[in-house]
Structures are given as structure tokens and as C-alpha cells.
Amino acid sequence: MTAPTRGDRGQSQTLKALLGIRELVFAGAVGPGERLSEVILSHRLGLSRTPIRAALAQLEQEGVLETMPSGGHTVRAFTQADVADAIELRGVLEGTAARFAAERDADPVRLQAMHGILDALDRIVAEPRKMDFSAYIDFNGEFHNLLHALSGSETLRREIERVMKLPFAWPNAFVTAQSQMPEVRASLVVAQSQHRALVDAIERREGTRAEALAREHARLALTNLDVVLEDRTLVRTVPGLALVSG
Amino acid sequence: MTAPTRGDRGQSQTLKALLGIRELVFAGAVGPGERLSEVILSHRLGLSRTPIRAALAQLEQEGVLETMPSGGHTVRAFTQADVADAIELRGVLEGTAARFAAERDADPVRLQAMHGILDALDRIVAEPRKMDFSAYIDFNGEFHNLLHALSGSETLRREIERVMKLPFAWPNAFVTAQSQMPEVRASLVVAQSQHRALVDAIERREGTRAEALAREHARLALTNLDVVLEDRTLVRTVPGLALVSG
DNA sequence: CCGATCCATCCTGTATACAGAAGCATGGCT
DNA sequence: AGCCATGCTTCTGTATACAGGATGGATCGG
Numbered sequence A, B: 001m002t003a004p005t006r007g008d009r010g011q012s013q014t015l016k017a018l019l020g021i022r023e024l025v026f027a028g029a030v031g032p033g034e035r036l037s038e039v040i041l042s043h044r045l046g047l048s049r050t051p052i053r054a055a056l057a058q059l060e061q062e063g064v065l066e067t068m069p070s071g072g073h074t075v076r077a078f079t080q081a082d083v084a085d086a087i088e089l090r091g092v093l094e095g096t097a098a099r100f101a102a103e104r105d106a107d108p109v110r111l112q113a114m115h116g117i118l119d120a121l122d123r124i125v126a127e128p129r130k131m132d133f134s135a136y137i138d139f140n141g142e143f144h145n146l147l148h149a150l151s152g153s154e155t156l157r158r159e160i161e162r163v164m165k166l167p168f169a170w171p172n173a174f175v176t177a178q179s180q181m182p183e184v185r186a187s188l189v190v191a192q193s194q195h196r197a198l199v200d201a202i203e204r205r206e207g208t209r210a211e212a213l214a215r216e217h218a219r220l221a222l223t224n225l226d227v228v229l230e231d232r233t234l235v236r237t238v239p240g241l242a243l244v245s246g
Numbered sequence C: 001c002c003g004a005t006c007c008a009t010c011c012t013g014t015a016t017a018c019a020g021a022a023g024c025a026t027g028g029c030t
Numbered sequence D: 001a002g003c004c005a006t007g008c009t010t011c012t013g014t015a016t017a018c019a020g021g022a023t024g025g026a027t028c029g030g
Helices: A013-026 A038-045 A049-061 A080-103 A108-126 A133-150 A154-163 A184-203 A207-230 B013-026 B038-045 B049-061 B080-103 B108-126 B133-150 B154-163 B184-203 B207-230
Strands: A065-067 A073-075 B065-067 B073-075
Touching: A013 A038, A013 A049, A038 A049, A049 A065, A049 A073, A049 B049, A080 A133, A080 A154, A080 A184, A080 A207, A080 B080, A080 B154, A108 A133, A108 A184, A133 A154, A133 A184, A154 B080, A154 B154, A184 A207, B013 B038, B013 B049, B038 B049, B049 B065, B049 B073, B080 B133, B080 B154, B080 B184, B080 B207, B108 B133, B108 B184, B133 B154, B133 B184, B184 B207
Parallel strands: none
Antiparallel strands: A065 A073, B065 B073
16 A cells, blocks of 8 residues: 555545645634644545645645744634735736726637526526525636636636635635525625626626626625624635634 | 755755746746656756655746646746736736725835835936946835735735746836836836826825826836847846747 | 743654656567 | 557656654753
8 A cells, every 4th residue: 555546546645635634724623823734634634744745835825824934834814804805806806807808809609608607697596486506606606717718818817716716705605605694686686787797898898897897796795794704603604714813 | 965954054945946946947948848857857956856846836836837637847838928918917916906005094104115215216217327227126126015015915915926926027027128228218217207106196095096007007018028029139138038939 | 839941752844765657669560 | 661569768646764953841940
């Protein structure tokens, strides 16, 4: 039993380490400021220190962990302001993606796909009985992915992807929480209206409008943030929000 | 001679590997698409494979290298559009930093320091005889660093720092090239005027103006890009521009 | 009873060993 | 002569060994 011939096949050890540690951190199994011992982690995840080490380094790059001056890693403590900034930053970057899409010629094929997603979201939101949140999350995620691709800038797309590694900056972060909040329907109707307006602005080559709309769309998450942080039970439904202290 | 008791003291092996490989790549010692062998690198830099490996992983995160599907790393090939996007992206992010600085209360102490830098830059640019480019680069870099800090958002500051890891997105990237171009003085006068306007906008809490100014300021590099790419000898003065193909 | 110092333990950074996979060239076959 | 199979070489991914330094606790002194 030296190397990768373990029972679980498929992913590399490093990937397993990455996913495993992410899970531990975002689930709140290790609190902010707490030290992550490589040895303990390697035992806990059944890996050697090498892939653990690689994963820790990457998570530091992602902004989830911090390196102590004396060596070793700790979980980064996020403030409420950090979360707000991350969300606003996503708005700024998605705004730029929308503007790029409007200014350059957005790929017609992708725009067509965009309309398909819009229609699907319409149908989900309009559903009179209980909404299919799982489907909403899928299509909403796809909408945003497509928007990023529509920018036509690989550099920008990478940067957005990076910011969304912070789980509370993810477009779907608050949707599950919303599902347990009173004014769900209204909130998602607004979001969907913004989705449509955004695509419309892109098609009309109205870059400034597209940018402003994308920013405002992200701010929807910001208003949800306040509500969620008031309610301990809701906090748990938003991945990574357990790390917020203060 | 097992470990870190090498003659050169100070930095860790990993840092040496990082700097060394960055140097090799940005100097054009390895061309775009070329494969980087860990063994060869470890020989070349006099390190073991472990720190080399860590450095390669980080450089991939920075967007300088790419991982091959079969494993191993290659130098990423940048197009001219990639460079333009990176510069524009810096403009967007610094624009956000400027807006934040204007919207939130910018730290008065730092604002004071900002004025000191502005004055220094004024003196350098106004110098009738040959300009001190080295000093200009220092103060210009300091201006931008302070701007990023003035935003008051650590999340944003980190993101900006990341984008500037692409050397051609660095605020000073084209200054050395400019020093060999005809209309130097004029160009730097414009830049300095934008610096002043930017600080003025922040102090007056004019967020939108501050944002627009920072974006336009970054675009100054964009106009230089075209000029530089025409001239083979100038290309060499801008770090990392050797990676641009097409 | 509190604080500082010293010692033992643990932990990280680095080097190296090892195995499976990929790339490559040679040689055989059609 | 061209193409495919095959064996070798070289590589990366992973595990482990080792050493210097940090951390924490117990003991001694005030």
C-alpha cells in the first residue's frame, strides 16, 4: 500500500485533500484562527502529508487560510465587512463581464443559450405550488457561468472564479437560506427581472446599463446577508458563513 | 548538507524557487507552451524537487503556468488581448478601490501621505534636465499601493495584488519602456494630472469620478502597449511581455 | 502565589525514495 | 515504405525520513 492504489479510485490524492480540508473549514469543524496541523489532517483524511501540504498552500491562495509567521496555517477569520466586500467585488467583476459582453460582440450561440436559461428560470419562479429550489440553483449557476463566458475574456473569467472560491460570494450562496425566508417569491422575482434586463442590455450593446445591473444584482445577496446573520439557524444554511466572527 | 544550512541565508527554499522560476519565465528563458521539468529546474536552481513543486503550483495559481492534462506544467501563452484585458481589469479593480476610498472615510493619515507622494512626483516630473526614472517608479508604485490600502478593503487589496502578479499589469510596467519613447514627458504629465485628480475626487467623496479616473489612468498603459508591441527592442524592457505571442 | 526559565515534545520545511504513467524511439509486420 | 506494437527512458505524484525551530508545560526562584 504505497501509493494511489487505494480503494477509492478516480481523483488524485491532492484533490481529495483539497476537498476534504475545504469541507472541514467551511462546515465550521475548525474555527477561525484555529491552527491546522498537517499531521492531524493527514491522519484524519487518510493521506500522507504531501498532498495535504499542497492543498493547504492552495487554500491559502484562495484566501481561506493564512500562514503564520512561524509557519503553519490557520483558518482565516472573516468579518461581516469582509463578506460584504466579497459580494460587492463579485458584483464589480460580473459587472465588467456584462460590460465586456455588451461592448464586444457577444457570442450569438451563447446568447441563445442564455435565453433558454431565462425561460427555464421563469418557469421555475412562476410555479404556483412549492418552488423547485434545486432546479433554481442549477439554472441560476448556469446563468452566471454563461455570463462570465460571455465576457469573452479568459483573464476576467479566471478572476471571477477565484473570488467565488469564497463560498459566501457564490451567486447561489443565499438561495438555500432564502428558501426558508418569508418573502422568498418576491426576492426571486426581482432577481429574475434583473437577469432579463441584464441580457437585454447586453443584446442592445448598452454596456453601462449592463454593468450597473450586474452590480445591483449582486447587491441582492448583500441585503440577504443582513437578514441571515440575524438568525443563527439560517447562518448554517449558507456555506462558509460559519467563519464570520463579529 | 541536508537542508537549509546553505550559504545563502535568509529566504526559504520555496521562495527562492518561486523567484527563480518567475525570473526564468518572465525573462523569456522558456517560451510559451514549453514544458517545465521539475528535475531540470531543481538542478538549475540548486534545490530539491519539493520547493520547486510548491513554486510551480503557486505560479499556476497566479496564471503564469498551466497544468497539462497528463501532468506537469507549461508556460502559459498570452495573447495581446490577454494583456489588454489584464490592464483593463487592473483599472476596474483600482477604480473600485478609489470608489471605496471615496465612499467610506479614507484614513486621513494615509491621505496625508498621499499628498506627500503627489508632491514628490510633481518634483520628479517637473525636473527640467533628465528625469529620475528610478525615483518615479518608486513613488508611482507607492502611490498605487497606498491607493489600494485606502480602499479599506483587505479583500479588494488582495485581489488587486493578485492581478498585478501578471507583470505587464503592474502600474510601472511600461514606465521603463516610456523612458525610451519620444513623448515621455507629456505622457507622465498626463499620468500625474490623473493622480492629482484621483486624490481630489477621493477627498471630495466623489466616488463615481474617482472610479472613472482610476480606470482611465490604467488605460494609459493600454495606449502604451500598442506602441511598445511595434518595437522589438522596447518589448524587452517590459517584464513578461516576451510571453505575448500573436 | 506568580513569573520566568528550561526541557521535552511536536511541528513544519526540505530532501529523497519509490511506483505507476507518459512519452519516445526502435524494430517488426503488413 | 508506412504503420503499429513494444520496450525503454523519463517524468510526475505520493510517501517517508530527517533536522532545525517553535510551542507548551513543568519546575524553580522570588
